[in-house]
Amino acid sequence: MRYSPAQGIARGIFRVTGMGKKYGVEWWILVAGALIIAAILYMALFPSSIAPFSPHNQTAGPQLLPPGGKYLMGTDNLQRDVWSRIVYGSQTILRVAVLAAIISSVLGITLGLISGFSGGLFDRFLSLIMDSLYSFPGLILAIAFAAMLGPGVINITLAVAVIYIPTYFRLVRGQTLSIKEELYVEAARAIGSSGPTILWKYIFPNVIATTVVVFTLNVADAIMIEAALTYLGLGLPPSIVDWGMDLSMGKKFLPSGVWWLITFPGAMISLLAVGFTMLGEGLAEILNPRLLER
Amino acid sequence: MRNLTRYIITRVLLTIPMVFILLSIVFVVLRVMPGDPVSAMLGGHAPESVIEQKKEEMGLNRSMAVQYFDYLWQICRLDLGESMVFKQRVTKAIGEKLPATIELTAFGILITLFLGVFMGAYAADKRRMVQDYVIRLYGIVVYCIPVYWMGLMLQLIFGIWLDVLPIAGRTGPRVFASTFEKTGFYVLDTILVKDFSAFGDVVIHLILPAFTLGLVLSGIFVRLTRANMLDVLRSDYIVAAEARGIRHRKIVYRHALKNAFIPILTMMGLQIALLMAGAVLTETTFSWPGMGRLLLERIYLRDYPTIQGVIIMIALIVAMASLIVDIIYAIVDPRVRY
Amino acid sequence: MEKILKIEDLSVHFPINIGTVRAVEGVSLELRQGEVMGLVGESGCGKSTLGFSILRLLRPPGKIVGGRILYHDRDIVQMSKREILSLRGRKIAMIFQDPLTSLNPLFRIDQQFIETLFTHERGIDKKEAFGRAERMLESLGISPERLLEYPHQMSGGMRQRIMIGMGLILNPDLLIADEPTTSLDVIVEAQFLDLLNDLRRQFDLTIILITHNLGNVAQLADRITVMYGGTIAEVGPAQEIFDDPLHPYTQGLLASIPNIKLDQPKLETMPGSPPDLVDPPPGCVFHPRCPHAKEICRHERPIMTERDGHLVFCWLYG
Numbered sequence: 033m034r035y036s037p038a039q040g041i042a043r044g045i046f047r048v049t050g051m052g053k054k055y056g057v058e059w060w061i062l063v064a065g066a067l068i069i070a071a072i073l074y075m076a077l078f079p080s081s082i083a084p085f086s087p088h089n090q091t092a093g094p095q096l097l098p099p100g101g102k103y104l105m106g107t108d109n110l111q112r113d114v115w116s117r118i119v120y121g122s123q124t125i126l127r128v129a130v131l132a133a134i135i136s137s138v139l140g141i142t143l144g145l146i147s148g149f150s151g152g153l154f155d156r157f158l159s160l161i162m163d164s165l166y167s168f169p170g171l172i173l174a175i176a177f178a179a180m181l182g183p184g185v186i187n188i189t190l191a192v193a194v195i196y197i198p199t200y201f202r203l204v205r206g207q208t209l210s211i212k213e214e215l216y217v218e219a220a221r222a223i224g225s226s227g228p229t230i231l232w233k234y235i236f237p238n239v240i241a242t243t244v245v246v247f248t249l250n251v252a253d254a255i256m257i258e259a260a261l262t263y264l265g266l267g268l269p270p271s272i273v274d275w276g277m278d279l280s281m282g283k284k285f286l287p288s289g290v291w292w293l294i295t296f297p298g299a300m301i302s303l304l305a306v307g308f309t310m311l312g313e314g315l316a317e318i319l320n321p322r323l324l325e326r
Numbered sequence: 327m328r329n330l331t332r333y334i335i336t337r338v339l340l341t342i343p344m345v346f347i348l349l350s351i352v353f354v355v356l357r358v359m360p361g362d363p364v365s366a367m368l369g370g371h372a373p374e375s376v377i378e379q380k381k382e383e384m385g386l387n388r389s390m391a392v393q394y395f396d397y398l399w400q401i402c403r404l405d406l407g408e409s410m411v412f413k414q415r416v417t418k419a420i421g422e423k424l425p426a427t428i429e430l431t432a433f434g435i436l437i438t439l440f441l442g443v444f445m446g447a448y449a450a451d452k453r454r455m456v457q458d459y460v461i462r463l464y465g466i467v468v469y470c471i472p473v474y475w476m477g478l479m480l481q482l483i484f485g486i487w488l489d490v491l492p493i494a495g496r497t498g499p500r501v502f503a504s505t506f507e508k509t510g511f512y513v514l515d516t517i518l519v520k521d522f523s524a525f526g527d528v529v530i531h532l533i534l535p536a537f538t539l540g541l542v543l544s545g546i547f548v549r550l551t552r553a554n555m556l557d558v559l560r561s562d563y564i565v566a567a568e569a570r571g572i573r574h575r576k577i578v579y580r581h582a583l584k585n586a587f588i589p590i591l592t593m594m595g596l597q598i599a600l601l602m603a604g605a606v607l608t609e610t611t612f613s614w615p616g617m618g619r620l621l622l623e624r625i626y627l628r629d630y631p632t633i634q635g636v637i638i639m640i641a642l643i644v645a646m647a648s649l650i651v652d653i654i655y656a657i658v659d660p661r662v663r664y
Numbered sequence: 665m666e667k668i669l670k671i672e673d674l675s676v677h678f679p680i681n682i683g684t685v686r687a688v689e690g691v692s693l694e695l696r697q698g699e700v701m702g703l704v705g706e707s708g709c710g711k712s713t714l715g716f717s718i719l720r721l722l723r724p725p726g727k728i729v730g731g732r733i734l735y736h737d738r739d740i741v742q743m744s745k746r747e748i749l750s751l752r753g754r755k756i757a758m759i760f761q762d763p764l765t766s767l768n769p770l771f772r773i774d775q776q777f778i779e780t781l782f783t784h785e786r787g788i789d790k791k792e793a794f795g796r797a798e799r800m801l802e803s804l805g806i807s808p809e810r811l812l813e814y815p816h817q818m819s820g821g822m823r824q825r826i827m828i829g830m831g832l833i834l835n836p837d838l839l840i841a842d843e844p845t846t847s848l849d850v851i852v853e854a855q856f857l858d859l860l861n862d863l864r865r866q867f868d869l870t871i872i873l874i875t876h877n878l879g880n881v882a883q884l885a886d887r888i889t890v891m892y893g894g895t896i897a898e899v900g901p902a903q904e905i906f907d908d909p910l911h912p913y914t915q916g917l918l919a920s921i922p923n924i925k926l927d928q929p930k931l932e933t934m935p936g937s938p939p940d941l942v943d944p945p946p947g948c949v950f951h952p953r954c955p956h957a958k959e960i961c962r963h964e965r966p967i968m969t970e971r972d973g974h975l976v977f978c979w980l981y982g
Contacts, residue, residue, distance in 0.1 A: 057459065164347040167596070167648065171603035172621075172640055176355050179625045179633070256472060260607060263474055264622055283478055283611075291482050298475030305470035313466060560723075562765035568721055569760075570780045570830065571752035584770050 062314025068307030072300075076122040083116035087273040092116070096285065099292050106292035108278075109285065114292060118300055120273040125304065128185065129254035132192035136254075137247055139193075140200025145236065147201070148208030149227065159205065166198035174257050178266040188267035192254050203246060207239045241319050248312035252305045259301045275301050333656050341649050348641040353397055356634050357390070406635035411627045416635035420617060424639070425510025426496060427616035430535055430608065431601050435594070437540025442547025443583070443590065449548065450555030451578045461548060468545035473604045477538040477611040484534060491534050494613040501527045535612040539604050543597060550593050554586035561585070588655060595651030599644050668837060668870050669695035669718070674731030674741075676713050676722065683942035687713040687726065689894040689949075690965070695838070700864060700871045702881030702902065705891035706917075708938055714891070715840045715874045719752050735838075754784045757831035761843040763823035767815040773797075773826060774811035780830055800829045803866070804859070821852035825859065832867060840872045845880060857883050878921065882906065890914045893939040893949035895965075900974035910976040912954045948979065956980055 051059050075082060084102070085092040092103075092113040099106040105114035143162075147155045165173070177191035211217060211234065220230050261267040262276030270277065275297040282293025388396075400407065406416035449461035485493035496512060497503055503512065506519040513532070516525035558564065559582050567577050606618030613619070617636055624632040676688040688710040695701055703711045716722050718733055720740065733740040735756070740748070752758075760766045768776060777797035781788055798808040804825045815823060824844060831839055841860070845853040861884060864871055873884060881888050881902060888905045890897040890913065897911040909915045916934040936953035939945055945952050951961040961979050969981040 160343065161347055161351070164344050165351065167344070167599060167644060168348060168351075168641060169599040169603040169644065171606065172637060173355070175606070175621070175625070176352075176633070176637060180356065252470065256470070259472055260474070263472070263607070264610060266625070279475065279478070286478065286482060286486065289486055291486075294475070294478045294482070298472060298478065301475065302467070302471045306467055309466050309470055562760055562762060563768040565721060565723070566758075566760055566766040566827075567768065569719060569752055569758040570783065571749045571754060572779065572783050573749065581768055581771075585768070 058314050058317035060314075061310045062318065065307045065310030065312075065314060068303060069311060072122050072304050072307065073126070075119050076126050079119045079123065083113075083119040085113040085116040087112060087117040087120040088271075089113070089116070096290055098290075105296045108282065108293055114278075114296060117273055117278055118275070118296055121275045121278065121297070122300070122304075124185070124268070124272055124274045125255055125258055125276075125301070128189050128192060128258045129251050132189045132254045132258075133196070133247055133250045135189070135193040136196040136250060137200050137243065140197040141204050141239070141243060143197070144201040144204025145208055145239070148205035149212060149230075155205075158201075162198040162201045166202060170195035170253075171257060171260055174261060175264065175266060178261050183267055183269045185268065185272065188258060188261060191261065191267065192257050195257065196250050196253065199246065199250070200243065203242060204239050207242065211239075245312050245316045245319065248308050248315060252308035252312065255301065255305045255308065330656060334653055337649060337652050341645055345642065345645050348645065349398065349401060349638060350394075352634060352637050352641065353394060356630060356637075357393070401638065406638065407631040409624075409629050409632045411624070411629040411632075416632050419620065419632060420635055420639050422510075423615060423617045423620045426614060427605055427609070427618060429511050429513060429532070430539065430614060430616060431605050433532055433536035434539030434543070434601060434604070434608075437536055438543045438547055438597075439594075441540065442544040443551045443587070445544070446548045446551025447555050447578060447583050447586070449552045450559060450582075453556065458552075462552070465545045465548040465552075468542060468548075471542060472607075473538060473542045474607045474611045476542055477535065477608055480534050480538055481611075492531050493534065496528065496531050496615060497524075498527045498531070535608050535614055538611070539601070539608045542604060543600060546597065546600075547590065547593070550590055551586060554589055555582055558582045558586045591651055591655055595648040598647035602640050602644065666697045667694050668697045668736065669693075670732075670734040671714075671718075672732045672734065674714070674717065674733060675729050676710075676717050676726060677729045678726045680725060685941045686894050686944060687941060688717065689944070690731070691891075691894075691896055692731075692968075693889060693896065693899065695870060695872065697837075697870055698864075698868060699886040700873060700884050702885030702888040703872055703874045703891065704876065704878060704881055704888060705897075706876060706938060708941070709891040710894040711874045711876075711891050712842055715758070715842050715872060718840060718872075719756055719758055720748050721758070750784070753780055753831070753836070754834045755836050756838045756840065757834075757836040758840040758842065759824075759827045759831045759844055762847045763820060763827050764815065764847075766827055767823060769815055772812055772814055777811070777830060777833060780833060784834055796833065797829075800833050801826075804829050820848055821855065824848060824852075824856055828859070828863065832863065832869075835867060836869075838870045838872070840874070842874045843876070844873075845875070845877070853880075860884060878917070890917070893944060894941060895949050896975075896977055897950070898974070898976040898978070900976075904974055910971075910974065910981065911950075911978050912956055912980070913950050916953075948977075 048063060090110050090112055092111055093107045095107060095111050096109055097103055097107040099114075103113055103115065105118060107113055108117070143158065147158045174191045174195055177194060178188055181187035181191060217230060217234055220234060225233075258267070259274075259276035259279070262274045263280045265277075265280060268274055268277060278297045279294055279301075282290070282297065285293055404417065406420070408415055409419060412419075445461050445464070449458045452458050481493040484491040492498060501524050506512070506515045506521050506524055508515045508518060512528040513525070516522070516528050555578075559578070564577060564582060567581050568574075572581075602618075605616065606621060608614065609616045609618035610622055617639065621633065621636040624636070671691060671693040674688055674691045675686070678685040678687055691710070691714060703714065705711045713722070713726065716726075717728055718740065720728070720743075722728070728741050731741065735751070738747075740751070743751070767773075771779075774794060774797055777800070778790065778793045781793040781796065794811070797811055801808050801810065806822060806825060806829075810818065810822070810826075815826075818826070827844075828839075844860075845856055848856060857880060860871065860873075863869060871884075873881060875881060885902045887900060888902050889899045890905070890911065892913045897913045898905070898909070900910075905914065906918065909918055913934075916932075919932045920934065922928065922931055934953055939949050939952075945962075947963045948954070948957075948961040948966050951957045954961065958979055964979070966977045966979050969976050969978070971981070
């Protein structure tokens with residue numbers, strides 16, 4: 033059966049509301065988060081459709097104009113349109129955060145699986161290192177890495193990625209350890225399955241659900257860290273459009289009452305982080321066994 | 327009390343390997359990385375021989391293993407080396423800035439706990455009502471607000487628009503720290519010297535930065551307290567207390583909260599790490615002369631020994647805080663001891 | 665004899681996401697001053713819920729949806745929060761199943777006693793309160809120095825006695841005991857029941873003893889109420905319930921108790937399983953499992969029939 037687009041949207045809305053009734057508030061939190069992310073993703077993927085100027089255009093308008101009229105969010109000291117810079121800035125932050133999260137998760141999960149499964153001295157040693165890293169302030173570590181590696185998108189992505197590896201490691205290792213003891217794994221071993229097969233077929237699928245939640249929260253965290261690093265002046269060259277950097281450049285003008293240079297970039301960072309957090313929180317509540325109480 | 331001592335000793339012994347690993351990680355990160363500190367310091371155009379000479383002076387041309395053990399040995403002797411940029415022992419530089427950071431984080435913690443714990447308890451009490459959802463939203467949103475942005479916005483509102491609070495530094499233009507500085511903790515010092523106008527000035531300067539720091543972290547505690555309180559409120563002893571006719575408010579804020587508070591304390595230990603990170607950002611935003619700002623300054627100047635020193639200091643603080651919190655836990659909860 | 669408590673047509677429901685659990689449905693009961701009423705039934709029959717309802721201690725989402733609970737002619741269901749608070753612990757007290765989890769682990773025993781006293785007698789002096797707690801402990805056979813200890817430092821039996829102590833410290837008229845011996849071992853359980861008997865005489869107490877253990881009620885109870893599926897099956901003098909059970913459920917219950925003196929090749933059981941309280945069977949709740957079920961049992965809820973103080977809710981008799 034084919035539906036017209038309008039019918040399709042209506043059905044979609046029905047589905048969503050239906051799930052909302054079933055799962056309650058948490059579902060709406062998830063939906064809200066997803067919508068926020070979708071909006072900003074659109075900004076990043078189709079910037080030219082919403083940004084009136086190029087973010088580097090230094091003749092967009094008069095200097096330091098407050099928001100209004102043609103300049104939705106005002107202009108900065110280099111006569112660039114703030115709104116356009118916001119739109120293009122979304123690309124940088126999303127790129128770094130998502131990529132860092134992917135690297136983190138792949139490394140962390142792999143190490144967690146191997147370590148949990150093999151056990152022994154290797155596991156003990158790696159766990160100790162991971163636990164120590166985990167307890168250390170992530171931002172400080174990222175600062176150290178970024179400072180050592182120097183500016184650049186790849187470098188900052190790596191700096192952000194390293195911090196979250198212990199989180200995935202601990203999570204996955206813990207689950208691997210408990211699943212390892214389950215009867216069906218023992219059965220698999222009894223019929224001669226090799227280590228990697230067991231890892232892939234039995235342990236990994238069980239671990240996936242929680243990891244997805246951690247991944248979304250990881251992205252939220254990565255967003256915060258990327259913005260913090262660029263705010264501090266580490267990690268990216270000035271030629272790249274970035275919200276954190278705009279914040280640090282804008283704060284110089286704060287004493288003269290120029291508020292639009294800091295309000296908007298900061299709000300966007302918060303919004304994007306909130307979006308991913310809500311997505312993660314909503315997912316977490318829904319993927320967990322539901323409680324009976326209404 | 328015997329058990330308490332034994333517990334403390336065991337806990338201390340467990341901290342040692344962790345600190346050791348952290349120190350090693352710091353060593354590795356700051357050394358096995360692209361970029362030659364000496365050439366960076368000398369400007370990159372210095373002749374080969376000068377670079378070599380400088381390296382030898384600083385002991386950087388020895389093998390990694392030797393440098394590693396020397397590094398550990400130095401730390402044991404509480405020596406963090408000398409700055410590459412200024413003629414200053416790193417330990418002294420840190421020592422000067424440390425109290426400022428501690429003062430900031432201490433007040434930040436107080437605000438976090440106060441806000442977080444009471445809001446969390448209130449939310450648990452009003453479960454599934456409007457107040458609960460609002461507070462839960464607060465919990466999520468607040469954590470996602472960058473500390474420095476919060477600081478800038480607060481500066482904007484209270485420092486620029488309303489002009490009631492200062493936005494930079496620990497003291498105002500006509501107050502000189504040298505007149506009362508003793509411990510480095512200005513709030514304490516001004517009281518000790520009985521200079522109450524200076525006390526007022528110091529406190530006013532603390533308000534915005536401490537609030538910024540405290541507010542952003544309170545979100546975590548709101549959620550944690552709420553979750554713990556919900557668990558505790560389901561306990562049998564709560565029903566039993568209700569059965570004896572004890573008022574609802576007393577049950578929530580005395581019986582339940584005291585029980586819920588214990589795991590929160592442990593969480594506190596883990597949050598010290600976040601606090602340190604937040605402090606770095608807050609200090610830069612408010613020009614607060616603490617360790618965090620020192621770290622950034624020296625990063626820009628490529629002063630590796632100081633950078634290393636500060637990071638080591640932070641690692642030690644985090645490990646120490648975690649230890650102290652565990653011990654407090656044992657003191658508060660009698661079940662752990664006996 | 666005066667009726668201290670009258671429950672009239674009480675219904676308690678728990679709305680949850682799969683439906684509404686009818687935990688107690690149209691229950692009526694009378695309690696006489698000074699008696700021990702055993703409230704028995706299997707898990708989920710509603711006896712504990714009934715007990716909790718008396719002091720309005722129901723945990724959400726449970727609510728009282730109908731009926732009255734008359735304590736000396738005042739309806740507890742309609743009382744204000746303040747009135748209920750003054751009732752709890754002072755006129756009607758309740759003790760619970762697990763004494764370890766029923767005592768706040770972070771407060772000393774004396775602190776918990778003193779708090780109770782302080783709640784109801786505002787002006788009381790701390791020393792006097794401590795003294796009363798000491799005397800209570802003595803009458804329970806516990807050394808007063810235990811007052812300075814924490815709950816986890818005591819044995820299970822001692823904790824249970826402390827629980828009674830806190831319940832009786834203000835000399836209430838009625839004590840509701842919810843499965844008080846379930847977490848105790850057999851010997852301690854016997855001591856506990858003896859203690860309860862002594863206290864009942866000493867304090868002129870009326871007791872509702874909620875339990876699934878028929879042995880407990882055999883020892884202590886004057887009358888027994890048997891509950892099933894949220895309704896009452898029968899109420900009667902203890903001895904009669906054992907000797908001549910009227911309701912088929914009670915008969916089945918008593919028959920299923922293994923008897924060491926008989927030579928039983930197979931243990932007696934009742935066919936079927938406890939009713940789904942979200943969607944209970946129409947008519948008599950027990951009819952699907954009843955060997956004597958008639959047509960009327962499938963449609964109409966049984967009305968009460970009385971036979972010399974022995975009440976039964978069954979169409980066999982009505």
